Amino acid sequence: MLGLSNTRTGEEAIKKFIEEASKAKREVIILFVSDDRFPKALSTWLLYMGFLGVELTEEVKEVLRNELKEKAIEKIEEIKRSLAEMGIPYEVIMKEGNFFEKLREVSLSREVRKVIVPREKEVLFGRIEKLPEDFPADIEEI
């Protein structure tokens, strides 16, 4: 399974996922979690600085959330094309909420063996979430 979120879309991990999927030749899952942490952190930070009113900050947050989601969906479309070309069956699951919580939920319910997740990049306005230690499948962060 490939775990993506609006702040986790790194090319390296996607490349590795496609490579492994082509070797395994079995159904793979692409999970996308719309994670509110980054837009929320930016919005809080702007208010914290004391420069924007509540409404403006909410507007920025909303626009940003949609944009990040849209960018991730663009990326999922590219992955879907690559998998289809190689004849690998896939399923796309979309969720909202905390990235690792949703990743855990899907891993358990679908008995996933291995999970690849791109590394989180944005560090300026929020805290990078570390890999959970007791994850129900092999998890690799690239």
Place this chain on the structure above:
Amino acid sequence: VELSLEKIKKVIILAGIVCFFFFLFHPGIEGVTRAGKVSLGIFFLAGSLWITNAIPLAITGLFVIGLIPLLGVLPPKETFSLFGNGSIFFILGAFILSAGLIKSGLARRVALLLIGKFSGSYKQLLIGVLVTSCLLAFFMPEHAVAAMLFPVTLDISHYLKIDERRKVGAWLFLLLAWGSVIGGVATPLGGARAPLAIGLLLEEYGMRVDFLKWSLMCVPIALSILLVAISRVLTLNPKGVEITHISEKARDELVRIGKLSSLEKKTSFVFFLAFICWVFLNRYIDMATVAILAAALLFFLRVLSWKDIENYVNWGVILMYGGAIVLGATLVKTGAAKWIAISFLRPFLRTPFSVFVTFSLISVLVTEFLSNVATVALLLPIAFGVANVLGIDPFFITLTVTVPSGLAFCLPIGTPPNAIAFSSGRYGIGFSMKNGVLMNISSWLIILFFGIFYWPHFGGR
């Protein structure tokens, strides 16, 4: 990286606390009164809190206002009266006017009109975003311009084909930030640091600077920096980008918005009236009076309701400025500002020219890491201390610190427009650093040029 940043923050706060108690219990510093000694302690403590954002900037402002009378630096009555500075009311009025511009849709219409005019080619489109954000920031706070134009710029980027977006997208957002930042230094409406500096100037020297005088000093600088940014755009040459459809999209959007609404007409009228007063009647009406009367007029004309003000105006900001003005005034009054300047910057402060070069350079550098207003709040009182020793015109030294402190081009943490544009995810820190450093150097040189050859003709010596 983040862990070490957290550690640095903790060290800065600890240093602030240590300095506070050091100056509080120090038996005596030569040339500094007891009140001056205590205000130095408060300065370092507040500085550490403003730099690290350990508590909201506004609460640090309140904390300062509470500490000054508590520790006997100034009597309560005098401390609280400093809070009544006209600049605070100017900022409040300017924020309410900007809320009117956004809520009525007038600002968005102007943005679409301007961008539509510029979008014949990709270079024109980039220049369009740059010029539009810059010109809007002449009339409303730069952070509001960036927040308002952010969705418009995103829309534009969506009109581009995917490969075009990859080549031009990063510049689109970077130039949105640059335009807002450049325009923000032009008039007192563009950012809060100019009103704060004008307030400190009035408090310290009783010197009144009106809207027109400030703008005459700063508009040519903003336009020159804008030209540098435009030149940078002209050197770009991404292959295979042909943009012809953006102007049509902008036109379609304008058609969708329809004719000028009654709210937009009323807002235009109020803004026009305020602008006329700021520019032509500045001798008779104070700029803060104009701002608050114009803000009130928006209510009489039913453009804004109280709920809009609650939503669009961040009241905390007023407290931050209040605290900054009180602390700044205290530092200069007690001689503490002079002591900081002499103790830390003596080798660089031998002549008025070296003061000009040193303070403008420090402001350009510091503002990349600190919010613009915090930069002015911390540096201007120290610069006043030096100006008093060397007999430099206070207005000149105010410009020397305030104008460069608005020009943060590199880091997202320097100013809200950068943070908003960076959050688009279209570019990384490396991209904005590489291009921003060139802008920092160019704008500093432009400020030096105007400081030497232009400001003195207007009394700034």
